[in-house]
Amino acid sequence: MEDRLVFDSRYRVGVEQVDLEHQKLFELAGRIYDSISLDVIVPMHEIRTAINELIDCTRSHFAHEELLMENSAYPHLEDHRALHADLIARIEDFEIQAEKAELLTPVDVYEFLCSWLGEHILTNDRMFGEFISHRAAALHS
Numbered sequence: 734m735e736d737r738l739v740f741d742s743r744y745r746v747g748v749e750q751v752d753l754e755h756q757k758l759f760e761l762a763g764r765i766y767d768s769i770s771l772d773v774i775v776p777m778h779e780i781r782t783a784i785n786e787l788i789d790c791t792r793s794h795f796a797h798e799e800l801l802m803e804n805s806a807y808p809h810l811e812d813h814r815a816l817h818a819d820l821i822a823r824i825e826d827f828e829i830q831a832e833k834a835e836l837l838t839p840v841d842v843y844e845f846l847c848s849w850l851g852e853h854i855l856t857n858d859r860m861f862g863e864f865i866s867h868r869a870a871a872l873h874s
């Protein structure tokens with residue numbers, strides 16, 4: 734399994750609201766990691782609660798991020814929206830599986846989170862951060 738996700742400076746995209754929400758997602762992912770890896774038995778309902786919270790946070794985070802992109806006339810908005818839609822579709826699959834608890838393993842959820850938090854933030858979200866910082870620099874020059 735992947736290591737525990739830690740929100741460090743690499744993951745900062747430079748847009749305050751986005752960074753704060755990403756940090757929150759990392760915290761929730763960390764809770765899922767702990768519940769999987771610590772040598773204590775965590776009741777399944779607690780794991781499911783953490784996963785549901787994560788799903789809610791992810792949905793609202795994507796909506797906020799897309800709104801920020803829309804308001805700043807970000808040229809890659811449609812591509813980014815498609816990436817989010819794909820991630821949401823995969824999260825919805827987890828929701829369906831969560832109803833049938835025996836099919837859902839927290840490890841699957843955690844591995845999925847590592848890939849999207851890692852790859853999506855470090856590539857696609859950071860691209861948006863760079864766009865915002867160039868735009869701000871142009872406005873002030």
Ligand SMILES: [Fe+2]
Binds near residue numbers: 798813817853857858
């Ligand atoms: Fe994003």
